[in-house]
Structures are given as C-alpha cells and as structure tokens.
C-alpha cells in the first residue's frame with residue numbers, strides 16, 4: 001500500500017486585540033474575551049450579567065484610552081509582533097505559516113482556510129499556542145477553541161498542538177539571552193512579573209485534586225499536577241533562567257500583574273513596585289515572561305503605569321526588558337518546537 005507523504009502547515013495562535021481603539025471595538029473584544037467560560041468561570045447567566053452589565057460598560061472606555069497609548073500605525077503591538085514572528089518563521093521553513101487569534105482577528109476559521117488555500121495538499125497542521133505556561137484562561141482556551149472550530153468543518157488535515165514550553169531549552173536560551181545584556185549595568189533586583197490568574201483556576205486545573213496551592217512550597221514538590229499548574233510553571237521558568245544566568249535567588253523574585261477581581265495569585269506586581277524602593281531596591285530590572293509578544297499588559301501596564309508607581313515610591317531606575325518578539329533565538333526555538341523537537345513535556 002502506498003504511504004501518504006506528510007505535508008505540514010503551521011498555525012501560531014495568540015490572544016488577540018481589539019480591531020481599533022474605538023470604544024465600540026473594545027466592547028466587542030472584551031465581550032468575546034470575558035464571556036469565555038475559561039476566563040470568567042461562572043455559570044453563563046451570572047457571567048453574562050457581570051460581563052455585559054458591569055465589566056464591559058465600565059472597562060471599555062478605560063481600556064480604549066490605554067490601547068491608544070500603545071497603538072502603532074501598523075496596529076496593535078500584539079498583532080504586529082505576532083505577524084512579524086510569522087514572517088520570521090516563514091523565512092526559515094518551507095511549510096506555510098499562518099496566525100490566528102483566540103479573540104478578534106484573524107480568526108481560527110481564517111487561519112485554517114488560509115492554509116487550505118495556500119496548500120490544498122496539507123494533511124497535518126501543527127498549532128503552537130504562544131504561551132509558555134499552561135493556564136485554563138490562556139493555553140487551554142486556545143487549544144479548545146482551535147479544536148472546536150476544526151470540528152465545525154471537514155478539513156483535509158489533522159491538527160496537533162505544541163505543549164507549554166516553559167522549560168524548553170531553546171526557549172530558556174532565548175529568554176536568558178534577552179536578559180543578559182541588562183545584567184552588565186548596575187541593578188538591585190530583577191522582578192519577573194507574570195500575568196495573574198485567579199487561585200481558583202489553579203485548583204480547578206489540579207488533576208490530583210489535592211496538590212495545588214496547598215502550601216507555598218507545593219510547586220517545588222514533584223506532582224503530576226504540575227503539567228497544568230501555572231504557578232509551578234512560572235516558578236520553573238524563573239528558576240531555570242536565573243540558574244543559567246547565575247543570578248542568585250536573593251536578587252530576583254516573582255509577582256503577578258493584571259488582576260481583575262479578588263482571590264488572584266500573589267504577590268501583586270503593582271504592590272511590590274510600591275514597596276520595593278522602601279526595601280532598598282532602587283534600581284530595578286523587570287520582565288514579563290508570560291507574554292512572548294509585547295502587548296497592552298507589558299507596554300502600558302508595566303512600562304508606563306508600573307514605572308510611575310516605582311519611581312514615585314522612591315525608585316531611581318526602572319529598566320524593562322522587552323518580550324522575545326522577533327528575537328532570533330526565539331525564532332530558533334519556535335522553529336524547533338513546530339518541528340517536534342520539544343524538550344519539555
């Protein structure tokens with residue numbers, strides 16, 4: 001029997017941005033985002049009342065102003081950097097590369113259709129969610145959405161997903177290289193600020209039902225829960241990259257940003273930024289490794305508002321290390337991952 005030759009296509013999926021900074025586009029984007037049951041995990045009616053009745057009407061005008069601070073002529077930084085990553089990868093691989101956004105545009109349907117149109121003979125699509133760490137509100141929802149859309153039509157290809165790459169060697173090398181030049185100048189401390197999640201989400205994702213968040217050190221005790229534990233994974237990325245760079249544990253820490261409501265992972269980035277100068281940390285290096293593309297949460301929340309909090313509290317220098325964006329070592333890592341050369345589980 002003749003064997004079928006594999007013809008691959010690649011999709012990079014990221015979170016997505018509003019189409020513009022108009023309040024109406026913000027409403028549409030926030031509605032789609034926050035009505036996702038993996039982001040706000042309340043029963044549909046309660047979620048709809050909260051999102052459509054309270055959060056979106058109040059947040060949309062404020063978010064529109066925030067997006068205006070970072071919007072470029074080419075559009076939202078998150079989309080622009082994801083497209084640039086697509087082109088950088090495309091320059092290295094023969095397989096067609098498309099992008100999709102979990103919320104907004106381009107959609108999953110468009111990405112599948114674009115691959116089919118570019119190469120009708122594709123029989124296998126590798127999907128890389130652009131999140132280093134597993135969270136039900138990021139990695140899981142991207143995967144489930146791509147699967148749901150895939151099932152709605154008869155596509156001539158199979159789909160498979162790259163796992164969270166928080167301890168992948170090539171990713172860690174890229175992250176370390178992006179930090180290394182900043183270590184040459186004087187600094188007192190490095191803050192790894194990760195996007196926060198509700199603690200409840202971590203407990204929900206605990207496959208053992210009895211491990212996650214049981215103590216402050218449970219993330220350091222081996223457990224099958226860690227394949228889905230955001231806190232374990234961000235701690236692992238931080239520890240491994242600091243070991244590689246020989247940064248001693250007293251010189252760095254982790255915090256969580258962008259909280260929306262109560263019961264989120266602590267410590268909070270904004271609170272730590274206010275406290276640090278009083279603890280003698282006057283010269284700060286900060287990075288946001290939950291994001292591989294600079295976006296609203298890095299450029300506006302941290303580089304603008306976070307810096308202001310720190311400097312007002314008595315800080316002297318605040319250096320933000322950019323996301324990996326189109327860093328050549330990061331493109332190497334992406335190329336390895338879509339080629340199935342993952343070293344993480």
Ligand SMILES: C=CC1=C(C)c2cc3[nH]c(cc4nc(cc5[nH]c(cc1n2)c(C)c5CCC(=O)O)C(CCC(=O)O)=C4C)c(C)c3C=C
Nearest residue numbers: 015016017039063078135137138195197260290295296297
């Ligand atoms: C319940 C609310 C939210 C959860 C949980 C959450 C998790 C989460 N988000 C990202 C990545 C990004 N989030 C971004 C923006 C953003 N996030 C939330 C809410 C939750 N996120 C909101 C309401 C917004 C919109 C902006 C705002 O109004 O503040 C972005 C930036 C998008 C952009 O266009 O630049 C990213 C990226 C992760 C990785 C994550 C869980 C780990």
Ligand SMILES: [Fe+2]
Nearest residue numbers: 015195258297
């Ligand atoms: Fe978010």
Ligand SMILES: [Fe+2]
Nearest residue numbers: 212213229232
């Ligand atoms: Fe855990």
